[in-house]
Amino acid sequence: MxxxxxxxxxxxxxxxxxxxxxxxxxSMRDIAQAMGIKAASLYNHITSKQxxxxxxxxxxxxxxxxxMDRIVESEDNxxxxxxxxxxxxxxxxxxxxxxxxxxxxxxxxxxxxxxxYFLKLRSQYEENFRQIxxxxxxxxxLEPLNVEVMLFSILSTLRTLYxxxxxxxxxxxxxxxxxxxxxxxxxVVLKP
Amino acid sequence: MxxxxxxxxxxxxxxxxxxxxxxxxxSMRDIAQAMGIKAASLYNHITSKQxxxxxxxxxxxxxxxxxMDRIVESEDNxxxxxxxxxxxxxxxxxxxxxxxxxxxxxxxxxxxxxxxYFLKLRSQYEENFRQIxxxxxxxxxLEPLNVEVMLFSILSTLRTLYxxxxxxxxxxxxxxxxxxxxxxxxxVVLKP
Numbered sequence: 001m002x003x004x005x006x007x008x009x010x011x012x013x014x015x016x017x018x019x020x021x022x023x024x025x026x027s028m029r030d031i032a033q034a035m036g037i038k039a040a041s042l043y044n045h046i047t048s049k050q051x052x053x054x055x056x057x058x059x060x061x062x063x064x065x066x067x068m069d070r071i072v073e074s075e076d077n078x079x080x081x082x083x084x085x086x087x088x089x090x091x092x093x094x095x096x097x098x099x100x101x102x103x104x105x106x107x108x109x110x111x112x113x114x115x116x117y118f119l120k121l122r123s124q125y126e127e128n129f130r131q132i133x134x135x136x137x138x139x140x141x142l143e144p145l146n147v148e149v150m151l152f153s154i155l156s157t158l159r160t161l162y163x164x165x166x167x168x169x170x171x172x173x174x175x176x177x178x179x180x181x182x183x184x185x186x187x188v189v190l191k192p
Numbered sequence: 193m194x195x196x197x198x199x200x201x202x203x204x205x206x207x208x209x210x211x212x213x214x215x216x217x218x219s220m221r222d223i224a225q226a227m228g229i230k231a232a233s234l235y236n237h238i239t240s241k242q243x244x245x246x247x248x249x250x251x252x253x254x255x256x257x258x259x260m261d262r263i264v265e266s267e268d269n270x271x272x273x274x275x276x277x278x279x280x281x282x283x284x285x286x287x288x289x290x291x292x293x294x295x296x297x298x299x300x301x302x303x304x305x306x307x308x309y310f311l312k313l314r315s316q317y318e319e320n321f322r323q324i325x326x327x328x329x330x331x332x333x334l335e336p337l338n339v340e341v342m343l344f345s346i347l348s349t350l351r352t353l354y355x356x357x358x359x360x361x362x363x364x365x366x367x368x369x370x371x372x373x374x375x376x377x378x379x380v381v382l383k384p
Contacts, residue, residue: 006271146363149368157345157348157349171338176341182335183346184379185379188325188337189335189379190335
């Protein structure tokens with residue numbers, strides 16, 4: 001097996017273990033055991049458990065950032081941008097469910113300089129999201145409500161999606177995107 | 193100071209410490225120090241850190257259950273019931289912000305029989321919420337969307353409210369209730 005593939009395998013198996021037990025409770029020995037190799041062999045591919053965590057978290061954080069940058073740069077109006085943000089979250093969540101566990105629960109175990117980098121990405125992401133909501137209010141496409149309440153209501157649901165999306169039965173990803181757009185933007189109350 | 197008041201003081205100070213550092217990182221000695229008493233004196237009022245945690249979590253879990261029971265028993269339609277659930281969450285959150293940290297992050301440190309009791313309350317709560325959403329769909333008041341998607345979208349926002357509600361500026365509790373009802377039920381997109 002090529003080194004690159006073996007490294008990816010370490011990352012994938014570690015994200016599963018971190019999600020199940022939490023980062024602190026998993027040892028390099030546990031990771032080696034889950035892969036059926038010796039702990040010493042791990043160090044041919046990776047320098048530390050810390051490195052694994054930062055690869056897992058920063059990889060998915062950068063996916064969100066790249067997605068958001070494309071949305072911000074587009075010519076869409078605020079509603080279309082919000083719909084694309086929802087699509088971005090559903091797609092990243094469905095394809096990186098294990099990594100999202102680390103991103104949400106274990107980011108505080110990152111060390112510098114990765115910790116500051118992660119926090120910068122997160123606050124830039126929130127700020128971009130906030131500006132889109134503000135634009136929507138200013139352009140008259142969104143209800144004139146408190147921007148922070150709208151921002152964090154929508155963002156809380158999107159951020160915790162990884163915890164519950166598997167519970168929905170008989171809804172595929174495309175259908176989930178459609179449903180989330182309605183629930184988060186247009187509301188669940190049926191219009192007369 | 194009366195024993196009852198001293199016990200309440202232990203609970204209040206502990207919830208703050210648990211929220212700041214997490215349950216596992218707080219010792220009985222830390223709690224005593226924060227109260228300016230000797231660790232040994234704590235045991236006149238409380239048997240263990242475990243007992244403190246279960247009082248904090250079960251007290252707030254029972255507040256949610258009692259609130260939900262009243263809503264379920266009422267003659268309201270599904271929309272009114274959902275609005276009352278939102279009101280319940282905002283009020284319990286604003287008045288028990290520290291305890292909600294423990295409820296969300298430290299419930300897994302409960303031991304039996306409190307753990308099973310807590311899980312029973314939580315799943316009954318979700319089931320009551322689910323039945324109200326189903327009723328809303330069946331009666332034609334809610335969009336015919338996937339019930340789990342609607343349930344967990346609304347519930348995720350309500351459950352994480354304690355993390356961000358202090359960020360909204362210039363919105364008091366009553367106003368927050370009004371805004372959350374619009375955001376979670378009627379949607380943020382302005383109707384033409």
